């Protein structure tokens with residue numbers, strides 16, 4: 225996708241005022257200065273902590289190759305056969321799963337002695353509420369199990385460099401990854417751009433691996449200020465990956481798309497809230513309001529029925545202890 229076509233949708237609404245995108249310059253590079261290569265096609269602009277517009281990436285979650293996706297399909301098929309579960313099971317096929325959440329707040333104290341990123345308990349509670357509303361009907365719910373707070377040090381710069389030092393941070397802070405969703409809030413960035421969040425797919429590692437979990441820009445929490453991405457749906461989206469969903473635009477208009485039959489094909493990520501967008505000839509408008517697209521938080525508001533079923537199948541197969 226051409227950057228120019230993305231820039232046209234960067235009209236952000238803030239306090240009722242619309243302002244245009246900043247001039248084009250060097251965009252965040254998808255360079256692997258952290259534990260994995262960041263996929264392209266996700267450049268966005270958002271409100272930064274000092275009230276200016278900053279460059280960012282909507283989602284840095286690693287994208288599976290075609291081969292990896294096909295292998296997952298084979299493993300899911302075997303798993304469903306073993307469980308006697310019909311392919312593309314609807315939600316409710318398995319028992320509802322309530323996921324305990326361990327929240328790790330990473331923050332720093334700046335040169336003026338001001339704390340940055342030390343999100344409040346109220347914001348964390350609001351985030352859990354947003355998740356429970358978003359996942360209602362999918363077979364998953366979330367309960368806050370613990371909150372811990374870590375002030376970054378020079379060596380453990382896990383606020384500013386949580387993406388670069390991802391493994392060390394998670395090795396130190398993760399709580400029971402097989403049975404608990406670990407959420408880390410910090411200020412992830414790469415190549416000069418802010419990352420809104422990222423997560424690994426459940427098949428990436430054994431379920432007890434500390435790398436499972438979700439890393440979020442602290443300002444993406446509800447009321448966090450990263451307008452138009454501060455209604456808590458970055459967490460909704462990244463947990464979708466954590467539970468096994470791909471982006472709705474995975475594979476573009478080509479089979480098998482996102483491996484979910486009731487999300488229409490989509491040629492590329494949608495930004496802003498482009499109502500009526502239809503980029504693939506197959507039936508259905510682009511699923512721009514789906515949580516697994518790249519649209520603004522106020523635009524995305526649903527998982528499809530079969531996304532719920534897919535998350536249940538993925539969890540049964542790769543995260544049976546959850």
Ligand SMILES: [Ca+2]
Nearest residue numbers: 481482484487
């Ligand atoms: Ca689909």
Ligand SMILES: [Ca+2]
Nearest residue numbers: 504506507508
């Ligand atoms: Ca279509």
Ligand SMILES: [Ca+2]
Nearest residue numbers: 521522524525
């Ligand atoms: Ca929303």
Ligand SMILES: [Zn+2]
Nearest residue numbers: 283285461471
């Ligand atoms: Zn994503």
